[in-house]
Structure formats: structure tokens, C-alpha cells
Amino acid sequence: MQEFLNWLIPLTGAFLTPLLTRSRKATELLAMITVGVSALLSISLLFALDPSVSYLQLPGFRLGIRVDQLSVYMAVIASVISFLIVLYSTEYIGNDPSYTRYYFFFQLFVGAMIALVMASNLLQTYFFWEIVGLCSYALIGFWYKDAYRSAAGLKAFITTRIGDTFFLAGIVLLFATTGTFEYSALAEFAKQPALQSTFLIAGILIFGGVIGKSAQFPLHVWLPDAMAGPTTVSALIHAATMVKAGIFLVARTSEIFSALPEWGLYISYTGAFTALIAASMGIVNNDLKKVLAYSTISQLGLMLA
Numbered sequence: 001m002q003e004f005l006n007w008l009i010p011l012t013g014a015f016l017t018p019l020l021t022r023s024r025k026a027t028e029l030l031a032m033i034t035v036g037v038s039a040l041l042s043i044s045l046l047f048a049l050d051p052s053v054s055y056l057q058l059p060g061f062r063l064g065i066r067v068d069q070l071s072v073y074m075a076v077i078a079s080v081i082s083f084l085i086v087l088y089s090t091e092y093i094g095n096d097p098s099y100t101r102y103y104f105f106f107q108l109f110v111g112a113m114i115a116l117v118m119a120s121n122l123l124q125t126y127f128f129w130e131i132v133g134l135c136s137y138a139l140i141g142f143w144y145k146d147a148y149r150s151a152a153g154l155k156a157f158i159t160t161r162i163g164d165t166f167f168l169a170g171i172v173l174l175f176a177t178t179g180t181f182e183y184s185a186l187a188e189f190a191k192q193p194a195l196q197s198t199f200l201i202a203g204i205l206i207f208g209g210v211i212g213k214s215a216q217f218p219l220h221v222w223l224p225d226a227m228a229g230p231t232t233v234s235a236l237i238h239a240a241t242m243v244k245a246g247i248f249l250v251a252r253t254s255e256i257f258s259a260l261p262e263w264g265l266y267i268s269y270t271g272a273f274t275a276l277i278a279a280s281m282g283i284v285n286n287d288l289k290k291v292l293a294y295s296t297i298s299q300l301g302l303m304l305a
Helices: 002-020 024-046 069-092 099-118 122-140 147-178 183-189 193-213 222-226 231-238 244-257 261-284 288-304
Strands: 052-058 061-067
Touching (some): 002 061, 002 099, 122 147, 122 193, 122 231, 222 231, 231 288
16 A cells, blocks of 8 residues: 555645645645655555555556566655655745745655656656656746746756657557557567567657656756756755656666667667766856756766666
8 A cells, every 4th residue: 555655645745735734834744744654655665575566446547556676766765855855945945935836846746756656657657757847847947036047947847848759759659559558568569579670769769758857968958957946946856856767767668678779779878978068067167056967967877878
């Protein structure tokens, strides 16, 4: 049951925030409880790690949750770091008049991020992937009355949507070819020699989503400007949460595409080139927050390589 509650609780908390909270303290307390409980539930999965897929039947569709080392470790990292950030947010955001909006999107982000890494199929991954993107747009542009900050949020949203368009095209191509979205089933289809060229195209298209979300060349341009948002948001995006979703997706889909050497080479070259140019940009930049952003981009490139 933990594999459902650790992402459903923050999502529920997000929608309860504007409905039930009438004070700053109550809003902060709700956010700390939901994200804290999510972190504890994710950690508890480490002690009962039994690789499997569980299903949650909802009206009209079924959600598949995958419990294995990759999904659980990523859920722990995302939830624990998010809890530390929400604790810091209580002082950093303080009495900002838009604190309710901040904690709504914060909890929505946490719930969607954990659901993303625990999804058992590509369609579900894409759904929560887009929610994370929406939350990042709203949080980066949190102080939207400032034209620069508002533009930074919009830039992040539009740039990552370019990558996500390729991601969606890859998902559609795989479904049209195989009739399934499930990672495990797609891995079996990928073994068929007749389908390998199609899978290679789909793999490169899906990697377009990684390029956008993890700020790789040429879609790296949004991340330095994203530092214009609240510092807590920069931490949430940079620190093993949103920008690491792309790294996670490469790891998750490697079971499908790893038999295609060209796929791995394409990712390696993209990561290595991004690591080099981003590090070079960081060296010559005189804005401390942008130096951190370029360092993040470079490290993400190294992870891919």
C-alpha cells in the first residue's frame, strides 16, 4: 500500500491546501505533514523491496506502480530532499501573500515526481512528467509580477515542451508498433530483430524529452534563467528532483533500448558535449546562481555520458 500512498498523499494535500487552510501556519503544517509522510513511506519501501508491479483500479482506467530498486531509490531521494526544502520554505517564503499557491504547487510537484518514477508504463510516466513541467513553470514564475521572473518560467515551460513533443511522438510510435505502453512488454518486443530500427527511432525521439527536462544541448538554455525563481524552487528543480527525471527516464528505458548500440552512443555523445560546453559557460559566468546552474547542466551531461 505504501507504493500508492507515498505519491497520493502529497497530491491530495495539494488540493486540500486551498480548501482547508485558513492561515500560513496551517498551510505550512499540512505541506510538512504530507511531504514528510511521503518520505517515510518511501523509505519504508527500502526495507520491503520486492520487485513487482501493483495496480490501482480507478474509474475508467488502471494505474500501474512499479516497485524495484530504481523506482524506490528515486522516490526516496525525491521525497527526502523535498521534505528538507519544504522545511526551509517555511522561513524563506514566510508571509508572502501567495504562500497558498506556493504550497499547492510544491505538493503537486512532489506527488507527481514520485508517481513519475514509480510508473509502470510510458503513458503514465508522460502524464506525471507533464504535471511536473506545469508545476516547474508555476514555481519558477512564482513572483510573476516581476517581468524577468515571469519570462523565466515561460521560457522553461516552452523549452521543455519542445523536448516533450518528441517524447510523445516516440511513445505514439511504440504504441502503434506494439499496442502496449508497459515497460516490461516493450522490452520483450525490442528483442525482435524486425522491430529494432523502429525502436531506435522511438528511443531517440523519447530522448528528446530527456534533453528538455534535463537541460541538455540544445535545450539547456532554460535552466540558468530558472534560477530567477525562489531559491527553494531552484533547490527543488536542481537537487535530484525535476532535472534528474530525464536521467531516470534513460535508466528506466534502458531495459528497452540497451540492445541498440546506436541509442547508447547518441546519448553518450550528447551528454559529453553538454558537459563540456556547460562547464565552459560556468567558468566564464559572473552570476553565482548561473554558475551553479551551468554546473548542474554539466553534471547532468556527465551522468548521461
